[in-house]
Amino acid sequence: MEAFYTIQGEGGNTGLAAYFIRLGGCDVGCHWCDVKESWDAEQHPLTQVEDIISAAEEFPGRFAVITGGEPLLYNLNPLTQQLQSQGFRTSIETSGAYPLSGNWNWICLSPKKFKAPHESVYPFAHELKVVIFNKSDFKWAEEHASKVGANCQLYLQPEWSKATEITPLIVEYVKDNPRWRVSLQTHKYMDIP
């Protein structure tokens, strides 16, 4: 759908220069999704893996974020193998709604109520990033935390349109439950892509 060089704004790699590769197509249907224009894959022309990588190589950073849409709709082995062979570290932003493919240095699993993660994905997550839309989502976040590995980093991220109301609740929750961390969509505060 699009690719752009920016700063990873969210989660465990916040602040790192990153080349984002956004793949079109998603059938999860989050009502608060901030990239609904990604949902219909047919609206976005296909791009060859070689062309994606040569565009990425124009920039100095060697950290790639594959996102979407839901990137696990696709077999990501060719793209990630070639990125790594060209010296990129690879990371994915995924709902986990489909089984994993691809070779990953970092996996961010962000589970959704609208289409649950595939059970096989949880043990591979380096980061669990739960979007909090209302108070009941904290309990729901704990259910997902019980499924990831012991070394997985746990993040709570306010849903953007409710961030003013939800962020203070996340702050108190993390103070009371310190295995969790706060994740903010810092790119939105910085007004960058």
Ligand SMILES: C[S@@+](CC[C@H](N)C(=O)[O-])C[C@H]1O[C@@H](n2cnc3c(N)ncnc32)[C@H](O)[C@@H]1O
């Ligand atoms: C647009 S999604 C694309 C990748 C994948 N479909 C997923 O949901 O993980 C990228 C990240 O943005 C988060 N996100 C999407 N809309 C959001 C919103 N309105 N507020 C906060 N986070 C949001 C998702 O949970 C996910 O972690």
Ligand SMILES: Nc1nc2[nH]cc(C(=O)O)c2c(=O)[nH]1
């Ligand atoms: N700067 C920036 N950081 C991000 N982290 C995850 C994003 C995404 O949409 O997957 C995203 C994004 O869209 N922009």
Ligand code: SF4
């Ligand atoms: S799974 Fe990701 S891309 Fe799909 S609707 Fe939800 S937030 Fe948007």
Ligand SMILES: [Mg+2]
């Ligand atoms: Mg985004």
